[in-house]
Amino acid sequence: MKKPMQNEHWGSRLGVVLAVSGSAVGLGNFLRFPAQAASNGGGAFMIPYLIALVAVAIPLASAEWALGRYGGRRGMHSPMGIYYVASGRRPFFGVCGGGLTFTAFVINMYYLFVESWCALYALQYLGGLLAPLGLGFSLFPNQAPGLSLDSAAAYQDAFLATTGATRDRALFGANGASVLGVFALCAIANFWLIYRGVSKGIERFCKAVAPLILICSIIIIFRVLTLDNPTGKEGQSLLDGLGFMWNPQNAAETLKKPSVWLAATSQIFFSTSICTSAVLCYGSYVQAKRDVALSSLTSTMTNEFCEVCLGGLMIVPPAIMFLGAAASEKIGSVFSLGFVILPNVFGQMPAGQFFGFAFFALLFFAAITSSISQLQPASAFLEEAFGWTRGKRVLAVALAELTGTFVVCWFTEGLVALDAFDFWSANFMPFLCALVQTTLIVFFLGRKKLRDELDSGAIIKTSKYVFPAIAFVSLPYLAIVFGFWLYGEFVNKCKEFAAKPGSLTSEIFLLAVFAALVIVSIFTVLRWKREERLGKEKGANL
Ligand code: PHE
Helix, strand or coil: CCCCCCCCCCCCHHHHHHHHHHHHCCHHHHHHHHHHHHHCCEHHHHHHHHHHHHHHHHHHHHHHHHHHHHHHCCCCCCHHHHHHHHCCCCHHHHHHHHHHCHHHHHHHHHHHHHHHHHHHHHHHHHHHHHHHHCCCCCCCCCCCCCCCCCCHHHHHHHHHHHHCCCCCCHHHCHHHHHHHHHHHHHHHHHHHHHHHCHHHHHHHHHHHHHHHHHHHHHHHHHHHHCCCCCCCCCCCCHHHHHHHHHCECCHHHHHCCHHHHHHHHHHHHHHHCCCCCHHHHHHCCCCCCCCCHHHHHHHHHHHHHHHHHHHHHHCHHHHHHHHCHHHHCCCCCHHHHHHHHHHHHHHHCCCHHHHHHHHHHHHHHHHHHHHHHHHHHHHHHHHHHHCCCHHHHHHHHHHHHHHHHHHHHHCCHHHHHHHHHHHHHHHHHHHHHHHHHHHHHHHHHHHHHHHHHHHCCCCCCCHHHHHHHHHHHHHHHHHHHHHHHHHHHHHHHHHHHHCCHHHHHHHHHHHHHHHHHHHHHHHHHHHHHHHHHHHHHHHHHC
């Protein structure tokens, strides 16, 4: 190989668990999950969700960590290199891995944008919180410090104005200055953390932020549990709120719909960050003799706790308690739930500016530990492909990410570009990745190598269950669900997107990104092959 890779490692076991949990716990837990559950049958959604957790997430997370470390020990940290070595140096898998680097890379293009909305909202609430001290400020155009408006429609308007969702290019006028400014700061923070490196940047930051996430969650949960029927109206008690989220209404009906299974499985991928290249890449920085078996399980379970217990409790129940039936219509939409309904709830709560601040600070901290994990695989990809220094890689990744975010910010009307980016990167690609990865593990890496890798440094012995679970449960489950997905949704979605110019441009852009990744991977893999041949010939001559 051209150049020995710099061998970076995590500093400690706690550090890697926090970094992977940080990657997993994010907007997916606090915004996407409640909205998905509420719009797919409430409590009934939890049945396919838990099945997907057991059938896919738990075995695949262990295998993904092990696969990552298998590659990392051989100097590979991106899916391209890891798939290549783990498949017994098969160019096909190397190129697949290169193409699949797309997932986290593209998710980041809009995730960073949404992360900056969270930062903007947190700062706006902080402005309101500081107002009594005479230090108030407002980042929302034409608005007093803080966020306390007089109607649901006003909250909706404030959201539309700050995100530019009313018309394309709206953000490039005077109104967009705050959101673009905050976005620039968030982007710089992300790129700087990646530039600092795995242990000095990502790991240290995740360790510092984890307590903040915990404190903000405790504040919000405590508030929610002590609310019980704040308006005194019928049907708006804590139990009604919890019931809306958790009661399995028409379970039999709900379970018959393939779309619910698809939603549950993609939620699992998005939320745990598996099959998105993030966990694979993080796993590759674990040292050879350190545990992966328990660590993978701990991170997956930490994510589930934050998603089901915290995310499930803190978002939908207060909306129902304050707004009753009026809230329930909009609860299925991820952004309305977080950025319209909840601000409306905080507006009606005593000390709402404080709770609003705590909530959006929580979202922001959870989001940033996820967004940095989306950047690392692309940086590792460039290292393997071109042998660039870290500075050069981060610069290239930053430029590519910002170009993608520019497309997202340009076509803001109805957030169509964001939707298209999300559909391809967060729904389509993880399924494809899961299928490629399970095939690789089952047919090419094989039972023995997987077991050895999982057992090396293991604190608990799970290795004997992982391979059969993947071969006999995950792979067939994924093939069936993906088959249904292609059959039921794919064509419709493509047609729907083709009808909107913003989506079409976004898709052309995404296709170009994918093609670039695949082309670079082909050249890299061919180079590796050539180098191996030369190495062998040299060996034979000696
Ligand atoms: N898991 C993160 C969340 O729940 C999102 C994410 C997706 C992170 C893909 C990394 C890779 O918000």
